[in-house]
Amino acid sequence: MKESQGASGLILNESLLWEKGKKGRSGFSMPRRDVVPSPVDEGLTGDGPDLPDLSEVDVVRHYTRLSQWNFGVDTGMYPLGSCTMKYNPKINEKQAALPGFAGAHPLLPAELSQGTLELLYRLEQYLAEITGMDAVTLQPAAGAQGELTGMLLIHAYHASRGSHRSKIIVPDTAHGTNPASASLCGFSSVAVQSDEKGIISPGAVAALMDEDTAGIMITNPNTLGLFEENIQEIARIVHAKGGLVYGDGANMNAIMGIVQMGKIGVDVMHLNLHKTFSTPHGGGGPGSGPVCVKDFLAPFLPVPRVVYSEGTYRLSGDLPQSIGRLQAFHGNFGVMIKAFCYIMSMGGEGLKRASQLAVLNANYIKQSLKESLHLPYDRPCMHECVFSDRLQEAEKVTTLDMAKRLMDYGFHPPTIYFPLVVHGAMMIEPTETESKEDIDRFIEALRAIVAEARENPELLKSAPGLPKVRRLDETAAARKPCLTG
Ligand SMILES: *Cc1c(COP(=O)(O)O)cnc(C)c1O
Numbered sequence: 001m002k003e004s005q006g007a008s009g010l011i012l013n014e015s016l017l018w019e020k021g022k023k024g025r026s027g028f029s030m031p032r033r034d035v036v037p038s039p040v041d042e043g044l045t046g047d048g049p050d051l052p053d054l055s056e057v058d059v060v061r062h063y064t065r066l067s068q069w070n071f072g073v074d075t076g077m078y079p080l081g082s083c084t085m086k087y088n089p090k091i092n093e094k095q096a097a098l099p100g101f102a103g104a105h106p107l108l109p110a111e112l113s114q115g116t117l118e119l120l121y122r123l124e125q126y127l128a129e130i131t132g133m134d135a136v137t138l139q140p141a142a143g144a145q146g147e148l149t150g151m152l153l154i155h156a157y158h159a160s161r162g163s164h165r166s167k168i169i170v171p172d173t174a175h176g177t178n179p180a181s182a183s184l185c186g187f188s189s190v191a192v193q194s195d196e197k198g199i200i201s202p203g204a205v206a207a208l209m210d211e212d213t214a215g216i217m218i219t220n221p222n223t224l225g226l227f228e229e230n231i232q233e234i235a236r237i238v239h240a241k242g243g244l245v246y247g248d249g250a251n252m253n254a255i256m257g258i259v260q261m262g263k264i265g266v267d268v269m270h271l272n273l274h275k276t277f278s279t280p281h282g283g284g285g286p287g288s289g290p291v292c293v294k295d296f297l298a299p300f301l302p303v304p305r306v307v308y309s310e311g312t313y314r315l316s317g318d319l320p321q322s323i324g325r326l327q328a329f330h331g332n333f334g335v336m337i338k339a340f341c342y343i344m345s346m347g348g349e350g351l352k353r354a355s356q357l358a359v360l361n362a363n364y365i366k367q368s369l370k371e372s373l374h375l376p377y378d379r380p381c382m383h384e385c386v387f388s389d390r391l392q393e394a395e396k397v398t399t400l401d402m403a404k405r406l407m408d409y410g411f412h413p414p415t416i417y418f419p420l421v422v423h424g425a426m427m428i429e430p431t432e433t434e435s436k437e438d439i440d441r442f443i444e445a446l447r448a449i450v451a452e453a454r455e456n457p458e459l460l461k462s463a464p465g466l467p468k469v470r471r472l473d474e475t476a477a478a479r480k481p482c483l484t485g
Pocket residue numbers: 082083142143144145175177178219223248250251272287289
């Protein structure tokens with residue numbers, strides 16, 4: 001096969017800063033003190049914190065080397081299903097760093113914040129248009145917090161009608177945050193099984209839906225990468241019993257400009273700006289999970305709201321039925337700036353094209369690998385496809401072994417063992433930003449690994465062989481983390 005990229009080469013060892021430090025070494029020169037030491041200074045001369053003494057070059061090399069042990073979307077393909085690890089244009093980072101934005105303080109009065117308020121207001125409008133909803137809050141800082149917001153809105157809606165419902169229907173393919181958010185809001189979740197096509201059937205929902213059920217949470221496309229084709233009929237069933245439909249929009253990257261969730265029965269949904277709209281997902285960075293609602297839920301949205309009248313933007317807390325605040329201020333503003341710039345620079349047609357390419361790339365991978373890996377749902381997929389390790393069972397090679405081996409070929413492993421409905425799941429999401437050449441290289445790598453599984457299964461058991469850190473005991477790593485090296 002073609003040479004894999006960035007998988008081997010100069011791998012530098014690195015000791016701890018404490019091992020590197022030498023007493024008296026320094027990274028800066030301080031001018032000699034020309035004032036009398038104060039008592040506070042004296043207090044500090046005793047046993048200070050045990051920090052190593054290092055020169056500037058020691059520190060720069062240390063952190064640069066550590067950064068090279070890492071892998072990110074700027075280094076290579078990152079096919080982590082459900083996470084939409086696409087490449088995000090650097091221009092959007094640049095806009096977010098403009099001093100007028102980066103230095104804006106959330107407590108500045110409205111007359112000094114017209115630009116930032118306008119950006120929030122217009123971003124809400126764009127997101128409403130993309131989702132086919134009527135009103136948006138940008139406050140939630142993550143998808144999961146968006147879900148909680150949605151649950152609080154559904155609860156507030158029922159309460160306003162004097163009704164208190166206790167259950168939420170959640171499909172067996174849902175992301176773990178769905179039942180967690182429902183439960184955090186005090187609902188108990190009732191699982192609905194997906195059918196043999198990998199989607200939810202109206203019959204299964206009708207059998208569960210009653211007047212103690214506040215609503216249903218539907219991820220569309222779902223975590224198998226399949227479009228929930230029955231969503232309109234399911235919405236009718238839920239609405240007929242007075243329930244609401246929550247849409248988990250984390251997979252919006254498959255349907256931008258193609259499906260407006262508000263038009264197919266969804267009443268409230270969240271988006272992950274840190275997946276779909278130009279902020280990387282994961283890595284612990286700031287996120288943003290806006291919640292979009294239909295008009296009838298707008299009175300319950302979090303305050304303050306950005307309002308516009310007589311040529312001026314301002315913040316308004318005047319929403320008596322609001323569920324209250326979710327953040328001290330407005331959410332993670334930097335992420336919103338990037339989303340706004342991304343939407344502006346892509347335009348409606350560009351967003352649609354991005355989704356079309358994301359879907360095309362996933363289907364290309366699905367078709368190219370279905371001879372090599374078992375494909376539990378052999379139907380056209382959306383932005384991601386899910387395989388399993390069933391064909392490798394005879395060799396006792398697992399999804400984990402194959403995922404680890406991908407690192408030797410220079411690729412970040414895909415999401416594994418999720419969704420739970422597929423035993424030994426391998427969930428691949430290439431995104432629209434990978435070229436055909438890179439996708440072909442990835443396909444070739446997986447084919448080569450499948451051949452190795454037949455010919456040399458032992459090799460896969462000890463993979464990866466090339467990276468700095470080999471096969472870890474993941475249970476011990478989680479239970480007994482060693483934080484000092
Ligand atoms: C990522 C994801 C979430 C949660 O989003 P976070 O921002 O990580 O909290 C919820 N549902 C689905 C389907 C997701 O992929």
